[in-house]
Amino acid sequence: MELLVASAIGILTAGGIYLMLRLRTFPVILGISLLTYAVNVFLFASGRLTTAAPPILRDDISLYADPLPQALVLTAIVISFGMTAVVVMIGLGAFLGSDDDHVDDQTALDDDPAEGAS
Amino acid sequence: MSHWIIAPVILPALLAPFIVLAARYHIGIQRAFSVAGVLALVAIAAGLAWQTSDGTILLYQLGDWAAPFGIVLVGDRLSTMMVLLTSVLALFVLLYAIGSGWDDRGRHFHALFQFQLMGILGAFLTGDLFNLFVFFEVLLIASYGLMIHAGGNARLRAGVQYVLFNLIGSTLFLFALGSIYAETGTLNMADLAQRVTLITPEETVGIRVAAVLLLLVFAIKAALVPLHFWLPSSYAEAPAPVAALFAIMTKVGAYAIIRVYTMIFHPDLEVTAGLHDIWLLPAALVSLAIGMTGVLAAKKLDRLVAFSVIGSMGMVMVAISLFTPESIAAALYYIVHSTLAGAALFLISDLVRTGRADLELTPQPAVSGNALTAAMFFVGAIAMAGLPPLSGFLGKLLVLDAGFNSDMMVWIWVVVLGSSLVSIVGFSRAGSILFWKAHSVEPSDETYARPAMLSYAAVGGLVALLIAHTVFAGKVHGYTTTMAAQLFAPEPYISVVVDTEGKLVKPKTEDK
Numbered sequence: 001m002e003l004l005v006a007s008a009i010g011i012l013t014a015g016g017i018y019l020m021l022r023l024r025t026f027p028v029i030l031g032i033s034l035l036t037y038a039v040n041v042f043l044f045a046s047g048r049l050t051t052a053a054p055p056i057l058r059d060d061i062s063l064y065a066d067p068l069p070q071a072l073v074l075t076a077i078v079i080s081f082g083m084t085a086v087v088v089m090i091g092l093g094a095f096l097g098s099d100d101d102h103v104d105d106q107t108a109l110d111d112d113p114a115e116g117a118s
Numbered sequence: 119m120s121h122w123i124i125a126p127v128i129l130p131a132l133l134a135p136f137i138v139l140a141a142r143y144h145i146g147i148q149r150a151f152s153v154a155g156v157l158a159l160v161a162i163a164a165g166l167a168w169q170t171s172d173g174t175i176l177l178y179q180l181g182d183w184a185a186p187f188g189i190v191l192v193g194d195r196l197s198t199m200m201v202l203l204t205s206v207l208a209l210f211v212l213l214y215a216i217g218s219g220w221d222d223r224g225r226h227f228h229a230l231f232q233f234q235l236m237g238i239l240g241a242f243l244t245g246d247l248f249n250l251f252v253f254f255e256v257l258l259i260a261s262y263g264l265m266i267h268a269g270g271n272a273r274l275r276a277g278v279q280y281v282l283f284n285l286i287g288s289t290l291f292l293f294a295l296g297s298i299y300a301e302t303g304t305l306n307m308a309d310l311a312q313r314v315t316l317i318t319p320e321e322t323v324g325i326r327v328a329a330v331l332l333l334l335v336f337a338i339k340a341a342l343v344p345l346h347f348w349l350p351s352s353y354a355e356a357p358a359p360v361a362a363l364f365a366i367m368t369k370v371g372a373y374a375i376i377r378v379y380t381m382i383f384h385p386d387l388e389v390t391a392g393l394h395d396i397w398l399l400p401a402a403l404v405s406l407a408i409g410m411t412g413v414l415a416a417k418k419l420d421r422l423v424a425f426s427v428i429g430s431m432g433m434v435m436v437a438i439s440l441f442t443p444e445s446i447a448a449a450l451y452y453i454v455h456s457t458l459a460g461a462a463l464f465l466i467s468d469l470v471r472t473g474r475a476d477l478e479l480t481p482q483p484a485v486s487g488n489a490l491t492a493a494m495f496f497v498g499a500i501a502m503a504g505l506p507p508l509s510g511f512l513g514k515l516l517v518l519d520a521g522f523n524s525d526m527m528v529w530i531w532v533v534v535l536g537s538s539l540v541s542i543v544g545f546s547r548a549g550s551i552l553f554w555k556a557h558s559v560e561p562s563d564e565t566y567a568r569p570a571m572l573s574y575a576a577v578g579g580l581v582a583l584l585i586a587h588t589v590f591a592g593k594v595h596g597y598t599t600t601m602a603a604q605l606f607a608p609e610p611y612i613s614v615v616v617d618t619e620g621k622l623v624k625p626k627t628e629d630k
Binding site: 020025028029032035036039042043045046047048068069072075076079080082083084086087090091093094097098103104105 | 248252255258259262266269271274275277278279281282285286288289292293295296297300351
């Protein structure tokens with residue numbers, strides 16, 4: 001199981017980083033999503049891997065699953081979900097406005113009139 | 119247990135939904151509540167700073183759960199000073215936003231502003247690493263909204279870069295927290311400080327990775343080269359009052375580095391040996407050099423100010439990476455200075471923008487309100503470049519003095535002094551093009567509105583604070599020295615956090 005979880009994290013991270021380096025909004029957002037999946041599994045595994053163990057103290061049970069990483073993962077999932085929604089909206093707005101979905105600065109586009117001078 | 123310490127988090131957290139829900143369409147009511155809230159924050163922060171100034175450590179256990187299990191808020195000299203600095207800065211920024219009408223150019227400025235304050239203040243007060251992550255996210259989510267306030271394509275594009283970069287940073291933060299938890303089984307800072315010392319030198323692989331990851335995350339926040347690429351365009355494109363408030367956000371990174379790397383991974387520890395002097399110091403020197411070179415190279419005034427923020431963060435990080443009590447005291451003095459100076463310069467660049475067609479550094483007809491704006495820019499530039507008589511000079515002197523006994527003394531002195539010269543040239547070039555060459559250009563027919571009096575008052579307030587920071591430099595530096603002493607003797611902090619009893623450890627009295 002350790003090998004399976006470790007390689008899953010590794011593959012997700014590798015795919016995420018590859019996509020993040022693609023310089024277009026859509027692949028970058030996908031890459032970040034993959035990376036957050038990887039980090040969620042990683043956080044989950046940081047409390048040690050156990051199978052079929054209860055997270056709550058009970059009599060005559062000696063093997064427990066650590067409940068804290070589960071709470072941390074829950075927080076992390078909620079936050080990353082919300083962040084992804086935000087970045088999709090901002091990215092969409094930027095793409096529709098300037099008809100260009102590059103993440104990096106395009107030198108030709110720098111001649112936009114300065115705004116806020118009203 | 120006094121409840122005041124959680125007020126800086128609760129107050130904006132309650133005020134923001136109120137502004138969104140009840141005062142949605144009334145900019146006047148929003149303004150009134152926002153200003154009242156920030157004024158109350160300033161008062162609370164001053165009270166907290168006064169309480170902790172004698173060295174007491176305030177502890178607040180949320181839900182009365184004891185430290186390693188529950189979340190704690192901790193106030194010591196450093197965190198309460200940062201809270202006070204943030205709320206005072208927020209007051210002037212808010213006044214400027216109201217005076218210049220920026221808050222009315224899009225929706226929900228005041229609500230997002232309050233959420234942003236909640237995140238920043240929470241990050242300063244928390245005593246738990248995961249909670250620090252959560253507050254980072256709160257301040258980031260609010261900053262995403264503020265960053266693209268008032269819209270526009272250039273701003274949205276810069277916003278995408280900013281959000282993506284910070285999302286990657288947040289993911290890294292989670293990786294760091296996961297490895298710390300896997301290695302030590304706790305995320306409470308005080309508890310962590312005790313447990314990290316128990317790790318033997320042979321078993322430090324995991325915790326070393328965690329310490330470096332955590333440093334990377336904070337370096338992204340502090341815009342340390344080579345992790346600074348998000349800063350110039352996002353700060354330049356953000357609305358000016360937002361950029362001025364963001365001046366404190368880079369300091370959140372610096373604060374986190376000071377807190378975590380004096381208490382948990384302090385320099386004497388086997389685990390993190392070499393991290394500060396081999397990696398952090400050169401990176402800080404390069405940031406200082408690149409930032410100040412950017413000041414000289416910038417073609418637009420807002421970029422120039424953004425690069426000067428990178429440079430001043432480099433200066434702060436040079437002082438921090440020396441990790442002696444003197445250097446931390448110097449860094450804290452410089453943090454206050456650079457926050458005020460950076461914010462003032464962003465606001466001044468907006469004053470300039472109000473009076474001319476754009477912010478390109480080319481000769482154009484004189485801006486309306488030229489003399490006063492030019493005088494403000496002059497003072498701000500002197501402060502940022504570190505010329506006497508303002509506090510930038512004193513801060514630089516303290517940093518140089520702290521670096522005098524270091525092995526890297528030659529490098530520190532050469533880079534600090536050289537970059538100062540470059541930035542002086544850069545600022546004087548910008549100032550003379552903007553304000554003096556304007557007189558040689560024919561006045562155009564276009565007329566621009568004069569900035570409102572309240573805008574000038576807000577910038578004037580920041581400049582007055584800078585002058586006060588210079589006049590009372592002895593007192594302030596004395597206070598930062600006691601702060602550094604407290605940071606380098608973290609035992610009282612740890613014992614207060616770990617040993618205070620909460621709900622969990624009380625003996626059961628109801629048993630027969």
